[in-house]
Amino acid sequence: MRIRFTKMQGAGNDFVVLDETRGPLGLTSLQYQFLADRHFGVGADQILSVRPSPSEGVDFQYLIHNADGGEVEQCGNGARCFLRFVREHGLTTQDAVRVQTLSGVIEPRLSDDGRVTVDMGAPIFETARIPFDAAGLDALPDGGWETWHLALSTKPEHAIVPFAVLSMGNPHAVQIVDDIETAPVAEQGPLIEHHPRFPQRVNAGFLQIVDRTHVRLRVYERGAGETLACGTGACAAVVAGIRLGRLDARVDVETRGGILTIEWHGVGQPVQMTGPAITVFEGEIDVP
Numbered sequence: 353m354r355i356r357f358t359k360m361q362g363a364g365n366d367f368v369v370l371d372e373t374r375g376p377l378g379l380t381s382l383q384y385q386f387l388a389d390r391h392f393g394v395g396a397d398q399i400l401s402v403r404p405s406p407s408e409g410v411d412f413q414y415l416i417h418n419a420d421g422g423e424v425e426q427c428g429n430g431a432r433c434f435l436r437f438v439r440e441h442g443l444t445t446q447d448a449v450r451v452q453t454l455s456g457v458i459e460p461r462l463s464d465d466g467r468v469t470v471d472m473g474a475p476i477f478e479t480a481r482i483p484f485d486a487a488g489l490d491a492l493p494d495g496g497w498e499t500w501h502l503a504l505s506t507k508p509e510h511a512i513v514p515f516a517v518l519s520m521g522n523p524h525a526v527q528i529v530d531d532i533e534t535a536p537v538a539e540q541g542p543l544i545e546h547h548p549r550f551p552q553r554v555n556a557g558f559l560q561i562v563d564r565t566h567v568r569l570r571v572y573e574r575g576a577g578e579t580l581a582c583g584t585g586a587c588a589a590v591v592a593g594i595r596l597g598r599l600d601a602r603v604d605v606e607t608r609g610g611i612l613t614i615e616w617h618g619v620g621q622p623v624q625m626t627g628p629a630i631t632v633f634e635g636e637i638d639v640p
């Protein structure tokens with residue numbers, strides 16, 4: 353099957369975007385993996401599918417597949433690219449759209465400076481909804497909130513690590529580190545992603561707090577490995593930092609691929625994420 357695609361990136365988190373507004377392409381998990389493959393396919397951290405509105409009150413539906421072919425609930429950097437895509441392809445003339453994802457409705461809108469701001473909805477803290485299996489564990493009080501202390505393996509060199517756990521529609525475990533350059537992202541990332549306490553696996557954030565309005569972040573993403581930026585990871589890290597009393601309500605997040613600005617005003621409030629969304633190229637590819 354030959355398909356048209358658009359390659360996009362948001363702060364270096366890169367995507368293959370597919371227009372499925374005229375009908376689903378019916379791709380299999382292996383075909384998503386092929387598209388994401390950097391040697392044999394196009395290359396991407398995630399594949400984003402743009403579908404027509406599934407119900408009244410929303411403009412589009414948004415499907416997300418990780419590079420490993422698995423479908424997931426949410427993708428923040430992708431949401432900004434989604435708005436850029438539907439505008440550039442004449443699918444809408446609106447500056448803001450309501451988009452149905454697996455985990456609820458999000459609202460990307462164009463900012464005056466050309467970046468895109470997304471209302472990502474309110475973070476979720478109930479352990480069962482993250483999902484995080486807290487049976488038999490005690491949350492330890494930390495800066496007005498709590499962290500969970502998890503052993504990453506039985507190896508003595510894998511110390512017990514305090515994590516803030518929450519969902520931005522997708523699951524995140526955030527740890528605070530002294531310096532993201534030396535943080536054990538490659539070593540700990542897979543252990544955290546597959547930790548048995550996270551039945552749906554988890555995205556692993558490594559957060560360095562520079563000051564109350566500026567952090568540095570690396571994320572080892574579920575189903576994709578370390579990416580240059582993770583939008584939901586940035587939201588989760590800032591929300592965690594705010595609840596732990598370490599950050600103000602508006603924070604610039606420095607990732608390896610660019611800056612994301614995250615704003616959050618407390619439990620029950622939606623997280624606003626602002627950042628770039630860029631089209632890289634378009635093409636066609638034969639998908640086996």
Ligand SMILES: N[C@@H](CCC[C@H](N)C(=O)O)C(=O)O
Pocket residue numbers: 365397398418424425426427428429430522523555573574575576579581582583584585
């Ligand atoms: N890159 C994304 C997150 C994509 C999904 C994630 N890997 C998951 O499995 O939940 C972002 O920008 O949020």
